[in-house]
Amino acid sequence: MTATQSTTLPKHAARLDRLPPYGFAVIGQRIIEMKNAGKDVIRIDIGSPDMPPPPHVIEALKKSVDNPNNHSYGSYRGDPGFRKAVAGYYKRRFGVEVDPDTEVLPLIGSKEGLVNMALAYLDVGDAVIVPDINYPAYSMGALMAGADIIELPLDPDNGYRPRFDLLKGDLSHAEILWINYPNNPTAATCELPLYEEIIDFCREHHLLLCSDNPYAEVVFDGYRAPSALQVKGSKDCTVEFMSLSKTYNMAGWRLGACVGNREAIDNLLVIKSNMDSGHFKSIYDAGAAALNDTPDSWIDERNAIYQRRRDKIMAVLPEIGLRAEKPRGSLYFWAKVEGGDDQKYVEEALNNALVAVTPGTMYGKPGRGYVRLSLGIADQRLDEALARLKEWYSKTR
Numbered sequence: 127m128t129a130t131q132s133t134t135l136p137k138h139a140a141r142l143d144r145l146p147p148y149g150f151a152v153i154g155q156r157i158i159e160m161k162n163a164g165k166d167v168i169r170i171d172i173g174s175p176d177m178p179p180p181p182h183v184i185e186a187l188k189k190s191v192d193n194p195n196n197h198s199y200g201s202y203r204g205d206p207g208f209r210k211a212v213a214g215y216y217k218r219r220f221g222v223e224v225d226p227d228t229e230v231l232p233l234i235g236s237k238e239g240l241v242n243m244a245l246a247y248l249d250v251g252d253a254v255i256v257p258d259i260n261y262p263a264y265s266m267g268a269l270m271a272g273a274d275i276i277e278l279p280l281d282p283d284n285g286y287r288p289r290f291d292l293l294k295g296d297l298s299h300a301e302i303l304w305i306n307y308p309n310n311p312t313a314a315t316c317e318l319p320l321y322e323e324i325i326d327f328c329r330e331h332h333l334l335l336c337s338d339n340p341y342a343e344v345v346f347d348g349y350r351a352p353s354a355l356q357v358k359g360s361k362d363c364t365v366e367f368m369s370l371s372k373t374y375n376m377a378g379w380r381l382g383a384c385v386g387n388r389e390a391i392d393n394l395l396v397i398k399s400n401m402d403s404g405h406f407k408s409i410y411d412a413g414a415a416a417l418n419d420t421p422d423s424w425i426d427e428r429n430a431i432y433q434r435r436r437d438k439i440m441a442v443l444p445e446i447g448l449r450a451e452k453p454r455g456s457l458y459f460w461a462k463v464e465g466g467d468d469q470k471y472v473e474e475a476l477n478n479a480l481v482a483v484t485p486g487t488m489y490g491k492p493g494r495g496y497v498r499l500s501l502g503i504a505d506q507r508l509d510e511a512l513a514r515l516k517e518w519y520s521k522t523r
């Protein structure tokens with residue numbers, strides 16, 4: 127989507143022109159047109175879970191909806207039961223103590239919080255440090271606020287770790303550093319010592335660390351993703367964004383939370399309380415049920431399905447003109463295109479194989495030459511997509 131301007135309505139805000147078109151909206155429109163023309167396009171471009179949430183979550187929602195007392199406005203800080211459930215999850219999963227009343231703020235999907243945190247911390251002339259390959263929401267709040275973006279180079283030859291030594295720009299105006307492991311789109315993962323290094327850097331430069339961690343529970347081969355809040359004392363400069371979208375297959379429910387530094391959470395709440403009135407009580411109740419009552423075995427079984435799909439894709443990569451490291455977390459393959467032209471690959475796969483994949487350049491300039499494939503697609507459709515890609519690619523050689 128891009129801003130429009132008619133001659134009848136007044137001039138729209140300049141901030142709209144600072145926002146680039148949202149990549150998926152553009153691709154999505156094109157795919158709708160192809161589908162309307164009768165073409166059976168298979169989408170392996172979108173990172174949306176294809177499987178349902180745990181059954182007890184649906185039951186909790188139904189039960190809560192039936193309660194006539196659950197339909198009014200809630201509190202701006204969000205439902206206490208949900209906040210407690212988030213705190214319980216952090217304690218159980220990461221051994222991290224957070225106060226549910228002051229160190230947990232529910233979000234209407236974590237994306238909402240990513241953008242609003244920028245509005246809480248950035249003015250014109252301030253800057254945000256964003257990895258040079260990134261989930262676009264980290265920059266969007268900054269652009270809305272009129273702030274500058276300083277790109278943090280990631281090292282593709284070293285697990286996409288940040289290269290602080292290559293950081294260019296005046297850090298004295300920088301307020302926030304964004305990081306994300308397991309990563310969208312590169313599928314890079316990390317261990318706790320990396321968070322320690324990053325937190326040292328943030329303390330040295332007086333930055334708020336925003337660790338975006340929605341894929342913490344989408345992991346393979348026995349890998350366990352850490353939380354930045356596990357670093358001792360990290361709450362002095364860190365918040366983490368957690369999400370139920372990928373952890374419990376609840377992407378459409380729009381539920382997540384910001385966890386950690388109390389002052390940052392209070393400041394985020396100033397923005398939010400002027401912008402929204404919290405979520406629906408029944409969504410909170412279902413979210414609390416997901417966090418409190420989902421056995422680890424449900425997550426393990428779900429991840430085993432993603433892992434099987436991962437292995438299936440891995441096995442055919444050379445036959446579809448791609449190369450990639452085997453991901454051990456996130457919902458994605460970050461694959462290098464033979465010949466290096468991701469835009470051409472995406473166009474040709476869509477036009478000739480009717481398969482949609484995401485161009486790497488959508489995530490930043492260093493994404494050139496890569497495409498992103500998602501594991502969030504039902505097995506049969508994935509098989510069909512891979513067969514079509516193989517057939518198309520074999521004809522190009």
Ligand SMILES: Cc1ncc(COP(=O)(O)O)c(C=O)c1O
Pocket residue numbers: 173234235236237238261306309310338340368369370371377380381382
């Ligand atoms: C890295 C990353 N952060 C945040 C989000 C937003 O998740 P949600 O708003 O569904 O919680 C996504 C969604 O795909 C993501 O990939």
